Amino acid sequence: MLRVFKTICVALAIFVTAQVSVFAADKIGQVKVSSGEVFVIRDGTEIKAEPGVEIFEKDQIRTGVNSAVGMTFSDNSRISLGPNSTLDLESYAFNASGKQDGFDARLKRGSLTAASGQIAKTRPLAMRVLMPTTVLGVKGTLFAVRVKDPDADKDDNKG
Amino acid sequence: MNGWGAGALGVAALVLTGCTPTGGTVSDWLTGEQWSLERVEALPPNADPYFAALQEGYVRLAKDELAEFDWDDGAKFLAKARAAAMTAVELPPASVTNELVRDALLARARSDAARAATPPTAPAETGVGEPFAADLDAAAKELSAYVQSEGPMLRAARQIGEVQIHYECWLHEASEGDGTADQAAEIDLCKESYMLMIVLIRDLANLPEDMVVVLPEDGDIGGVELKQGATTLTLEKAFAAAGTGEKLGDVAATEREIQEAFAAALASRPPPPKLFEVFFDIGRTRITDDGFEQILLAVEDVKSRAAAEVLVTGFADAPGDGSYNLALSRTRAARVREAIFKELREGEVPPFSVEAKGEKELAIETPKSERANRRVLILVR
Numbered sequence: 119m120l121r122v123f124k125t126i127c128v129a130l131a132i133f134v135t136a137q138v139s140v141f142a143a144d145k146i147g148q149v150k151v152s153s154g155e156v157f158v159i160r161d162g163t164e165i166k167a168e169p170g171v172e173i174f175e176k177d178q179i180r181t182g183v184n185s186a187v188g189m190t191f192s193d194n195s196r197i198s199l200g201p202n203s204t205l206d207l208e209s210y211a212f213n214a215s216g217k218q219d220g221f222d223a224r225l226k227r228g229s230l231t232a233a234s235g236q237i238a239k240t241r242p243l244a245m246r247v248l249m250p251t252t253v254l255g256v257k258g259t260l261f262a263v264r265v266k267d268p269d270a271d272k273d274d275n276k277g
Numbered sequence: 278m279n280g281w282g283a284g285a286l287g288v289a290a291l292v293l294t295g296c297t298p299t300g301g302t303v304s305d306w307l308t309g310e311q312w313s314l315e316r317v318e319a320l321p322p323n324a325d326p327y328f329a330a331l332q333e334g335y336v337r338l339a340k341d342e343l344a345e346f347d348w349d350d351g352a353k354f355l356a357k358a359r360a361a362a363m364t365a366v367e368l369p370p371a372s373v374t375n376e377l378v379r380d381a382l383l384a385r386a387r388s389d390a391a392r393a394a395t396p397p398t399a400p401a402e403t404g405v406g407e408p409f410a411a412d413l414d415a416a417a418k419e420l421s422a423y424v425q426s427e428g429p430m431l432r433a434a435r436q437i438g439e440v441q442i443h444y445e446c447w448l449h450e451a452s453e454g455d456g457t458a459d460q461a462a463e464i465d466l467c468k469e470s471y472m473l474m475i476v477l478i479r480d481l482a483n484l485p486e487d488m489v490v491v492l493p494e495d496g497d498i499g500g501v502e503l504k505q506g507a508t509t510l511t512l513e514k515a516f517a518a519a520g521t522g523e524k525l526g527d528v529a530a531t532e533r534e535i536q537e538a539f540a541a542a543l544a545s546r547p548p549p550p551k552l553f554e555v556f557f558d559i560g561r562t563r564i565t566d567d568g569f570e571q572i573l574l575a576v577e578d579v580k581s582r583a584a585a586e587v588l589v590t591g592f593a594d595a596p597g598d599g600s601y602n603l604a605l606s607r608t609r610a611a612r613v614r615e616a617i618f619k620e621l622r623e624g625e626v627p628p629f630s631v632e633a634k635g636e637k638e639l640a641i642e643t644p645k646s647e648r649a650n651r652r653v654l655i656l657v658r
Contacts, residue, residue, distance in 0.1 A: 150547035150584055170584035186545035190658050194550045200541035231492065231542040233549065243502060251505055252521040254489055257513070258499030262539045266486035266522070
């Protein structure tokens with residue numbers, strides 16, 4: 119009897135997992151627009167960020183000179199980066215079991231425009247953009263951020 | 278040309294006539310009006326900070342010249358002060374209640390006014406010899422650029438007016454250059470003041486390198502909340518901006534500046550996700566003609582996007598058994614998915630997610646039969 123119960127439990131667990139994985143447990147977004155040199159850095163590996171490339175929590179997105187990228191996330195929020203930008207997707211939770219919705223992206227350098235989605239709609243200020251000295255909490259919905267390249271100080275005398 | 282533009286030209290002409298030693302009208306000249314420091318000092322300060330700074334500055338320069346019994350130059354600077362005092366910056370009428378419109382009008386009025394004002398005179402025409410001509414020329418170019426730019430005038434109008442006075446002082450002393458040590462000291466004093474202040478202006482006039490701006494959108498703007506240490510700043514209007522570098526603070530920015538600063542990122546924004554709704558008859562899973570129209574629209578949208586994703590979610594209204602409704606919503610979603618599939622060629626099929634909600638998350642919370650709740654949502658992004 120116990121054995122049967124166990125089997126049912128396992129079957130149920132598989133079923134539940136399967137249901138969840140329909141939404142790909144960790145995929146949080148997708149590259150939609152890309153031009154020039156754009157890379158997704160995941161666990162130290164560079165992936166060329168072409169339209170369709172999937173994005174996961176903890177990914178870093180990097181653009182080069184004359185490059186730009188646009189991404190759409192599972193809560194329908196959108197972020198695009200201009201040239202010479204680095205964005206860390208530090209944490210992301212949307213309809214995840216046991217987790218409060220939240221989205222933290224850190225702009226280390228460069229420029230960004232964003233449209234917030236469901237996360238900011240249901241939990242104001244739960245979508246945040248972290249900058250070197252300032253934290254931005256989103257109420258909704260469209261905004262832009264830029265952060266000076268910390269390594270570009272040398273040619274700062276052009277006024 | 279609008280009325281204001283004509284007025285501005287008139288003012289510019291007035292300022293220019295002030296440049297000649299015989300500035301002012303004949304009657305002024307006869308009555309000594311052109312040297313009346315008191316009259317010019319009694320004029321109320323211009324409401325515009327740029328012209329107010331010029332007004333104050335020219336009075337100061339005039340005083341210095343008159344103290345040296347240089348009547349020609351004293352009259353020249355007094356005439357300039359008078360012109361700066363009387364330049365009218367047309368404020369938007371009170372009936373214009375929209376703050377954004379008011380701000381935009383004010384910004385435009387100022388920049389028009391700045392353009393119409395005397396641009397720093399090119400030193401070539403004033404007989405300035407080496408070694409000042411090149412420095413003055415570079416300064417004139419930089420200053421003119423600021424005076425004629427909307428954004429810098431919005432952020433640093435007063436300071437730009439002040440630095441223009443230092444420039445004119447420098448230009449004036451340099452063009453009077455008689456090679457004496459005293460003269461050289463006076464040139465240096467004006468030049469140093471200019472050089473010190475223009476550095477400050479470069480910081481003030483340019484948009485901060487670290488900044489946040491709220492972008493315009495249809496519908497309500499929620500904006501953003503910025504936190505730096507114990508300081509909190511909320512931006513909640515289109516084009517409201519803040520510098521987020523070492524110190525958090527509001528900064529005025531023009532639409533054009535924002536478009537330029539974020540051009541590449543703005544151009545790479547993915548199109549917004551789009552929602553299509555397919556409604557069903559009571560207890561049915563058959564797609565109606567109206568429903569099929571929505572499906573075709575969704576298919577067109579899928580085809581128009583790079584790397585589209587589709588989420589199909591089925592719903593049922595409340596009457597009936599819960600598990601029956603869940604199954605019903607699942608079948609509805611599957612039917613819609615199938616219909617979209619049929620309209621796409623093999624290479625066009627995007628990643629699909631299909632979900633069934635049964636009688637949960639109703640569009641209209643009612644236990645009754647409700648068409649709005651018998652639906653399948655197609656989200657394309």
